[in-house]
Amino acid sequence: MQSISCSDEEKKFQVRKLEISDKSKGFIELLQQLTVCDSVSDEEFRSRFEEISSYGDNHVICVIEDGSSQKIIATGSVFIERKFIRNCSKVGHIEDVVVDSNARGMQLGKKIVEYLTDHARSVGCYKVILDCSAKNRAFYEKCGFEQKEFEMAKYFI
């Protein structure tokens, strides 16, 4: 019976690409747990969604929907940068990974990061990178990442 239960669990928390209908399933509210994220109108959402979708495999946002509540409980994104270095290679940049505070401890963050990492590998990236706070380093180390350099930022507003 254990194996059936596992399979159900796997199915319940499947990672899939962001859909336009996810706005009504709490996608923006989930991002608000990560950082400053004002409410977004349906029109603004549709416009940005279509813009990002037009990049195809070059910018993927994935989500996990809780099958019971039909709420989006985890998300993350990756975009693909084309370079001249390393024989005209590519790098995947992972951004905006967040798991709902009520859904922690179920390895959903790991699933999201693995999905994004697999995507970057599948389109030919030689590495995938991300920036994280000191308190999240251990989590990413468990996901197979190692610390490299320092993130520097300049804010305009």
Add this chain to the structure above:
Amino acid sequence: MQSISCSDEEKKFQVRKLEISDKSKGFIELLQQLTVCDSVSDEEFRSRFEEISSYGDNHVICVIEDGSSQKIIATGSVFIERKFIRNCSKVGHIEDVVVDSNARGMQLGKKIVEYLTDHARSVGCYKVILDCSAKNRAFYEKCGFEQKEFEMAKYFI
């Protein structure tokens, strides 16, 4: 006379966008000073150049050409990521900044970073970010950046 000299200097080291002819001006050899960068065939270069050019303002590579030697002596790139956070804002990612080892001390790196930062600001980014080694932190601090988080990386090859 000082002002005329300055103006000549400014003109001599103007920042401009990468052009297809820059391959023959040592652009790839300059990148080799930064990291692993195998030799790239003319066809590979053209193909990657056209790919990146097709992104328009969303991915800009800039260079400084030495007017005397007609060699590319500095470069850097920025690409623009579209987000849902911060009222569907954008972030500029600066990558692959390098100044020829024979052209250090002339503030060319600062010029490159300012060009890329100005571009990110002009297209509506709320911030611009980059990753750098500990030894380059002071340089980016002089450019108005501050350290934020830690870069984590996972290599596929």
